[in-house]
Amino acid sequence: MTVSTKADVKENLETVEETIKQAVEETAKHANNTLFDSTFWFETGIFTLRIFLIIVVASILVKVGHVFIRRFFTIKLKSPMRKTERRENTIIKLLENALTYVVYFSAILAILSEFKIDVKGILAGAGVLGLAVGFGAQSLVKDIISGFFIIFEDQFGVGDYVRINAAEGTVTEIGLRTTKIALFGGELYIVPNGQIGEVINFSVNNSKLILDLDLSYETDIDHAAELISGFLNNLPKDRYAEVIGIPEVIGVQRLDASSVVLRIIAVTEPVANFGAGRKLRQDLKRFMDENGIELPYPKMVLYQEKMKGDSQDGGESV
Incomplete structure (x- = not known):
């Protein structure tokens, strides 16, 4: 039984060797024919x-x-x-x-x-x-489509000063999915384009500077308006390069309890109205001091009622 088993194993090994030998010979023959076959190349x-x-x-x-x-x-x-x-x-x-x-x-x-x-x-x-x-991913698709139309319709661009939802600042990046806005305090506001509702773009058209100037009731309004108009007509161009045209005194805006409000309007380059307004207020204050135009300040009047039994000189008013 053992001898028969060994013979079978030996026979199987010889068969495997013969099969491998034939496969190698056929592969070599095929490779040789392929390498020298012009049709293959x-x-x-x-x-x-x-x-x-x-x-x-x-x-x-x-x-x-x-x-x-x-x-x-x-x-x-x-x-x-x-x-x-x-x-x-x-x-x-x-x-x-x-x-x-x-x-x-x-x-x-x-x-x-x-x-x-x-x-x-x-x-x-x-x-x-x-x-x-x-x-x-419907929200993602909505963001991408909204972003494409924002860019295609030029609703706003990088560098524009805008108000979007609850954020107001400068656009730093516009992508197909999100928009990034740098707020005044340094915060970065990132909003998905699909959630952008109403957009206010301050950088498209020229801005308008509205300056209300309080004057005391004792001031000669006509004379003060004439002096201020002359000052506005001679604004230094290098300091007010962002101002377009000549600012205009349009008249008395309202009468408050202790002051007369004189309104001044100027047109500036986009989003330049804030800086121009600060400079104009500073220069106007200096000009008004030099020309005796009085600014209002709180005044208090005290009345002392004469009580019964007081002498004739007991009453006093301030």
């Missing part, structure tokens, strides 16, 4: 050339597409930077990225087709996956 060369041409054509299409997009948005005016140039630069970048993704994705599918890989199944799977992601 011709087909391999054609295959490699096709893949190379796909990559080259994709690269050319991307570069030509970028050039076409930039020429389409070329700014022909020689005036200073327009408000729409910022939006055009952003849209150019978005279109270039979209073109690059589409062209290279198509090139990858073409290369996979050259390797005899069925791309229909990949496309179908990608479509189903995209649909599932779309249903599961």
Whole structure:
């Protein structure tokens, strides 16, 4: 029994060795025939050339597409930077990225087709996956769509001073998903684009400086208004470069309990009204002191009622 088993094992080993030997000989023979087969090398060369041409054509299409997009948005005016140039630069970048993704994705599918890989199944799977992601990330899709329309419609741009929801500050970054705003105190406000409601953009049009000046009732209003108008007509241009035109004294705005309110209006560059207003108040205070125009201050009058039994000189008023 033992001798028979050893003989069987020996026979099996010989069979395996013979099989391996035949496989090696056939592989070597096939490799030898393949290496010296002109048809194989011709087909391999054609295959490699096709893949190379796909990559080259994709690269050319991307570069030509970028050039076409930039020429389409070329700014022909020689005036200073327009408000729409910022939006055009952003849209150019978005279109270039979209073109690059589409062209290279198509090139990858073409290369996979050259390797005899069925791309229909990949496309179908990608479509189903995209649909599932779309249903599961509706807020993300909403943010991206809102961000695209914010950029496309030029609602606001980087560097604009805006008020969005509860935040007011300077826009530092606009993305397809979020917008970042630097607040006055240094805080950074980040809001998803889908949650942006009403937007107030202070940087689109010129700003208006409204300055209310309190004068005492003892002041000659006409004379004071004339002096202040002369002062406003001669504002130094280097100090008030942001002021457009000449500020105007429009008259008495209201009568308060202890003062007459004189209103001054000036037009400034966008968002420059705050700084111009501080400088104008400082210079007006100095000018009014020099010209004897009195500012109101609280006054108190005390009456002392003469009581019964007091002498004739007992009453006193201040």
